Amino acid sequence: MPRSTRQTLIRFYDALFAAYGPQGWWPARSRTEIVVGAILTQNTNWRNVERAIANLRAARLLTWKALRDAPANKLARLIRPSGYFNIKARRLKCFVNWLWDRHRGNFEDLRRLPLGTLRAELLSVSGIGPETADSIILYALRKPTFVADAYTARLLRRHGLVNGGVRYDELKAVFEDHLPADERLFNQYHALIVAVGKKHCRPRARCDGCPLQRFEHDPRAC
DNA sequence: GACCAGGCACATC
DNA sequence: GATGTGCATGGT
Numbered sequence: 001m002p003r004s005t006r007q008t009l010i011r012f013y014d015a016l017f018a019a020y021g022p023q024g025w026w027p028a029r030s031r032t033e034i035v036v037g038a039i040l041t042q043n044t045n046w047r048n049v050e051r052a053i054a055n056l057r058a059a060r061l062l063t064w065k066a067l068r069d070a071p072a073n074k075l076a077r078l079i080r081p082s083g084y085f086n087i088k089a090r091r092l093k094c095f096v097n098w099l100w101d102r103h104r105g106n107f108e109d110l111r112r113l114p115l116g117t118l119r120a121e122l123l124s125v126s127g128i129g130p131e132t133a134d135s136i137i138l139y140a141l142r143k144p145t146f147v148a149d150a151y152t153a154r155l156l157r158r159h160g161l162v163n164g165g166v167r168y169d170e171l172k173a174v175f176e177d178h179l180p181a182d183e184r185l186f187n188q189y190h191a192l193i194v195a196v197g198k199k200h201c202r203p204r205a206r207c208d209g210c211p212l213q214r215f216e217h218d219p220r221a222c
Numbered sequence: 223g224a225c226c227a228g229g230c231a232c233a234t235c
Numbered sequence: 236g237a238t239g240t241g242c243a244t245g246g247t
Contacts, residue, residue, distance in 0.1 A: 042229040048245060049228090083244035087230085129230045149228045165237095194228060203226070204247090 005161065006178040012159075012212060013185075016192035019211035023191035026139035028053075031107060032062050038135040039091050039127065040082040052082035064105055068096045091127025098125045107140075115143050130168045138190070144181040147190045148172040151197025158201060158221040159212070 003011075028034045033053060040049045055078040056062050061070055076089035102121065103109045110118055115137070122133035134147040148171035156162040161174060179185060200210035207213050 038228090041227090043227065043242090044229085045227040045245070047227090051245090081244060083227090084229090084242045085244080087242055091230085127230070131229065135228080147228085151228065190228090197228080 004178075005174065008159070008161065008215075009175065009178055011215070012155075013189055013192065015211045015215075016196055017188070020192055020195045023188060023195060025187055025191035026135070028139075030062065031140045032064055032067070033057075034140040035095065035107075035136050036062065036067075036092065038132050038139070039095065040079060040088055042084070042088070042129075042132065044083050048081045048083060052079040052085075055079065055081070064096060064099060064107060067092060068100060068105070087127070094126045095128065111141050111143070115145060118143070119145065130172075134172065138183065138186055142183050142187075144183040144186050146172040146175040146179075146186045148175075149190070149194070151193050151201055152190070154201045154221070155193055155197060155212075158219070159215060159217045160221075 026034045026037065028037055036056065037049055037053060040052050053062070056075075059074075059078055061067055061075070061078070067075070072089045072093050075092055076085045079085050079088055079092075082088060099105055099107060110121075113121065118137060118141070119133055122128050122136060123130065128136070131147060131149055134145045137143050137145045138147055148168055153162070153166060153171055156171065156174060157164060157166070162171060175186070175189065179189075196211060199205065200207060200212075207217070207219050
């Protein structure tokens with residue numbers, strides 16, 4: 001008799017939390033830095049994102065106003081280590097321009113919006129897709145939306161909870177439909193998935209030592 | 223040198 | 236709606 005999805009998700013969470021403990025996400029010093037990091041990490045290794053963010057910090061550009069006033073080519077030069085630097089510089093400018101055009105440059109203002117409205121508004125910004133929007137909502141604005149990423153897809157696929165061609169919204173719905181809409185839970189859960197994913201759920205990674213190894217899984221499904 | 227990394231927009235069918 | 240492609244650096 002297969003366990004319910006809810007039970008499975010809770011068991012996974014408990015096993016990951018027991019193994020890794022609280023993650024304290026998002027790894028950033030400010031809300032501005034969270035948003036910048038969410039955009040820069042698109043399809044990119046986090047280590048390279050850290051280099052780019054360090055450059056922005058050294059240039060004192062990690063404030064909304066400084067980002068608004070900085071020319072895109074200057075941003076592009078500084079964020080070069082994160083890859084796709086021309087595109088990402090444009091995306092940073094798009095976000096900041098939207099923040100000023102629609103919300104007078106007041107990031108805190110976004111917290112007042114209902115979650116659905118907030119998400120739809122973020123998705124209307126060029127360069128903000130579903131995962132980036134959810135990262136901003138969950139980690140910078142502390143509202144309960146689940147962030148599904150490449151690690152999440154691999155994990156659920158490996159354990160047979162979703163099929164190969166699963167779409168983003170289906171992936172996050174697995175968590176949102178079976179768990180309480182708790183911001184702290186979603187925060188911790190996604191961070192734990194990244195923790196286990198970096199170690200055990202990427203190409204050529206091994207299951208040895210994985211906290212989820214004792215659960216039914218297919219190592220080839222990553 | 224190939225493959226990968228905490229995606230997204232756009233074109234095409 | 237599904238699929239393919241460009242964007243680009245740095246690590247393995």
